[in-house]
Amino acid sequence: MMKPFLRSSSFIALLALVYSAFLSSNAYAQTEPRSRVVVTDNLSQPESTPDRVPAKNALPELRTKISMAVSRPSLRKGSIGVKVISLDSGETVYERDADKYFMPASNMKSFTVAAALDKLGPDHRFVTSFYASEPPSNGVLKSDLIIFGRGDPSFSWRFNDGNWLKAFDDLADRLIALGIKRIEGDIVGDGSYYSSEPIPYGWEWDDLQWYYGAEVSALSVNDNVVVMRVSPSTEGLAPSVRFEPTSGLFRVFNTAKTVARGEKKTLKITKRIRDNAFEISGNLPQNDPGFSGPITVSNPPQVFADLLKQRLGLKGIVVSGTARGVDRFDRGEVLNTEELAEILAYPSPPLSIIAENTMKPSQNLYTEMILRSLGEAAGPENSSKASDEKGMAIVSELLAKAGVDPRDVVQYDGSGLSRHNLITPSSSAMLYKYLDTARFSAFWKNSLTIGGVDGTLRRRFKSSEALGNVRGKTGTLDQVSALSGYVTSKAGERFAFSIITNGIPDADSRVSAIDNIVLQIANLEGKTYLETVQAIK
Structure with a gap:
């Protein structure tokens, strides 16, 4: 009577072992899901609906790496704001202080x-x-020749192969x-087209003599700067001062002195605000290269008129009068053109080209x-x-189209040189997301600087996954660095991002942190969303 019991007990134990193995296999399948490929017969089965499966759990990895990048000790006393949006899923994949100013x-x-x-x-x-006042007759123009600007910046060496006079010869x-x-x-x-002040609100006085703080005028000339060259001369005498291009409008007050080789250089150059007067002071050793660089000019319309008058004279056109410049504040109103004859209309390059050069x-x-x-x-x-x-x-109006809260952008100028401007990283990232599919998207993207290739990013992202990949707009002021733009990961996922640092004195620390975040995105091998696996027909 015992043997049947033993056989039954062994059989039950075997069944229990098989069932346990089945449960274990099932449990593993629930914790580690695998991609399914559905094979169908089109003659007998309806078309399959694609499945959504994770190719790789990349989102936690990305968030962890960016969080580590923004936690550097060098950033702790300042502020860093980050917003990263997947353009493929439309979702925000990372943000830190993204809604702060x-x-x-x-x-x-x-x-x-x-x-x-x-x-x-x-x-x-x-x-x-x-x-x-009237068209020319028999080769003579019996009136002033008024050049009325409407904001064309291309009367510049930048649009003329580095030639500072080519636009005026043309x-x-x-x-x-x-x-x-x-x-x-x-x-x-005539620069009276603009009713705004030539110096925007919030620009600092010590910016105003350098190229990035040039006066704003509707009639500009060579980026409203001139190249000044200060070179040592004979010991004991004043250094030589030259301008390119030359103009009789520039006045120099030179109290500087050329000193012996090896002595300390104390050369100082100061341009008077709203005046084409330049003060040169201090000592310049004989073996010193001196100074060579762009200095801003005041009253750009007058400088424009003076250069044109020079070039007309060299080509044989006699001008009996002088070169003058006026703006809205001189006239009291915009130029009234109703009773004037337009003898020449000179169009700028397309805005798309100007945007690239901006x-x-x-x-x-x-x-x-x-x-x-x-x-x-x-x-x-x-x-x-x-x-x-x-x-x-x-x-x-554009912010409203992009879905940006108007309170997220506090604008005092167009360029960002004013220290009163404020934005949130969210506003910038959302703008870039909107522009990704705007009707002028190709022109917009062509205007952006490309990592390791051109513009302000030409020296960054060399020998990295972001080379030729990341494109966007940089930003730099004292204690401020920013980069907003687009980057594609190794997995092919496209992102819009905005990274802004404030209150960090060391520029290398700011830029390194920003670039590190961009590289974490560019090097990402998985995607941050569920991919669609198409059924095999």
């Missing part, structure tokens, strides 16, 4: 230039008009082609001109607001 520096340019592309279109051109040739041989009047540069090198003057011209060209008519305020109103 930060000083954006040149990240402000993104808002200004994007608003212009959106409102005016990438093919828009700014036209500079040449007016006279203008002279066009006037000659009209048959003009003599002008019985003045050459008048964003990639981070050109402050061009951005301020774009903001004001945008306000005058597309802002409300008969408005008492200044040109820049009208432009800012159009920026606000």
